[in-house]
Amino acid sequence: MKLIENIGKGVFDLYRNIVDILALFFTTIWWIVTGPFKGKFPSRTSVFQQMVFVGVQSVVIVFFISLFTGIVIAMQSAYQLKQLGAAIYVAPMVSVSMARELGPVFTALIVAGRVGSAIAAELGTMKVSEQIEALETLALDPVRFLVIPRFLALLIMMPCLTIISDVVGMAGGSIVGIFSLDLNIYRYMTFSFDMMTWKDIWTGLIKSSVFGITIAMVSCYVGLNTRGGAEGVGKSTTMSVVISFILIVLFDCLITGLFYFSNI
Numbered sequence: 001m002k003l004i005e006n007i008g009k010g011v012f013d014l015y016r017n018i019v020d021i022l023a024l025f026f027t028t029i030w031w032i033v034t035g036p037f038k039g040k041f042p043s044r045t046s047v048f049q050q051m052v053f054v055g056v057q058s059v060v061i062v063f064f065i066s067l068f069t070g071i072v073i074a075m076q077s078a079y080q081l082k083q084l085g086a087a088i089y090v091a092p093m094v095s096v097s098m099a100r101e102l103g104p105v106f107t108a109l110i111v112a113g114r115v116g117s118a119i120a121a122e123l124g125t126m127k128v129s130e131q132i133e134a135l136e137t138l139a140l141d142p143v144r145f146l147v148i149p150r151f152l153a154l155l156i157m158m159p160c161l162t163i164i165s166d167v168v169g170m171a172g173g174s175i176v177g178i179f180s181l182d183l184n185i186y187r188y189m190t191f192s193f194d195m196m197t198w199k200d201i202w203t204g205l206i207k208s209s210v211f212g213i214t215i216a217m218v219s220c221y222v223g224l225n226t227r228g229g230a231e232g233v234g235k236s237t238t239m240s241v242v243i244s245f246i247l248i249v250l251f252d253c254l255i256t257g258l259f260y261f262s263n264i
């Protein structure tokens with residue numbers, strides 16, 4: 001009976017958290033749509049500050065991760081394709097893999113670990129120090145002041161970081177193609193783009209936008225519901241990263257399946 005009770009409690013808690021996250025999401029969308037008309041929209045400065053934190057300050061780590069990922073994909077695929085006399089196909093394999101899958105997913109994981117954890121820790125600290133309650137006492141909606149700037153920053157900057165990741169990953173693959181496979185740089189890049197379609201690009205951008213929304217909602221929700229002082233902040237930070245990682249992979253699978261089976 002105790003086992004059944006624990007399972008039921010876990011299912012109920014999961015259902016409640018999902019409902020609460022969706023409620024936070026729709027509240028955020030409502031403020032974004034109606035806020036400008038009511039004169040209650042976050043200042044541009046706060047949004048731009050979050051965009052710098054989310055995007056500009058993440059470029060370096062995204063650059064190096066994507067560069068090494070492109071190099072590894074090229075080396076692993078070249079090992080097999082050279083045996084078939086098709087080494088030139090390393091180029092489209094790297095470009096399509098980065099654009100459709102690895103670019104958006106790796107960028108999202110990087111941002112979830114760096115930005116999502118920081119958002120959860122910042123909002124969690126504000127929650128346990130009663131700064132959130134102070135805003136509510138002043139009749140200031142925490143969603144409008146705290147969630148919307150982070151939501152917009154992630155929604156805007158995630159596709160930008162993904163494009164950077166795609167380009168750098170292709171450049172990493174070209175290093176292997178030029179110096180190891182003796183391919184001409186012009187031929188390598190031409191073959192990469194000839195085999196790539198617009199669907200490959202916008203599929204990755206759609207994924208990155210969904211991942212950005214996911215990271216924003218999870219980290220803000222966990223941060224705003226932090227309990228237990230400094231220890232609770234640490235737990236919330238860890239929880240936001242773990243949940244974001246799981247949901248990123250889950251949504252990646254769902255979106256990929258949607259495009260695969262629907263032939264969009």
